[in-house]
Amino acid sequence: MEIRKILLPTDFMEGASGAADYTADLAKHYGASIDILHVVYDVASAVGWYMPQLSYDEFYKDIEKNALKELEHVYEKQLKDVRSVNRFIARGNPADEILNYASTNRIDLIVMGTHGRKGIDRLIFGGTAEKVVRNAKCPVLTTRINEHSTVMVHNELAPTTNTG
Template sequence: MTEHFLSSILIATDGSEKNRAALEEGIKVARLCGATLYAVYVIDTGTFSTMSGDIPLGDTYRVFQAEAEQAFARMRSLAGDLKVETAILEGRPAPEVVKFATRKKIDLIVIGTQGKRGLERLLLGSVAEEIIRSAPCKVLVVK
């Protein structure tokens, strides 16, 4: 039996429609390689410190969990018969994705970028850039 070049692919998802291209591309590569797909959604705990005290923390956490489950359901639907493992992580998105990839010995991380320019790119593309700089494996960035 021939061993595939890529046996595990991690797709970082935020559940947004802008992330759909990254999902589709990651699934396409996984299908071609026969790779196991891992989907991670990171609850950015830094957002809790900037939120109004009027919103109960538990309610906010449940909203993020529901969003993650919706993102995973979309991915499973697109992936069809491919094996998909999911994980909800907590913390800063880039370091959590990199730690997960290291722990699971991921061969490829697939992430989306919003394709912004100038100051917007610096602010919105910082997660993708940080993952690219610190990932233990190859990274595919999908615009």
């Protein structure tokens, strides 16, 4: 297996931090570079709300500026020994943007955290990781932070024990 480029999508939540640990270890092992991607969810296009263009653009420029600042320092300790780390911001539906980025940039592996939402939360917020796993053209490793985490590579489940 040849892994040269790993994509680490992040929403800056705890699950993404756990995925950063896996990503760093894999990148060091394979000598791969890491692309960190944060997607700013475009609410207006998703629900069809009307927002005056000026306020809409300013609103998202501010969010993207703050997200870029966060990306500059996020996972700094975990990724310090990785040879190449690049950071990117996209705007849109997170699953669609992750899939598009991976395809366009010839990503060899996507490593992402999941929230493990259920019920109404899952219905409202959707299953970004599930959509990525289902539609990605490259392997996807998902991690979930809890006492007994599950790692999913495409559709194969393998239970693991979280000792940390």
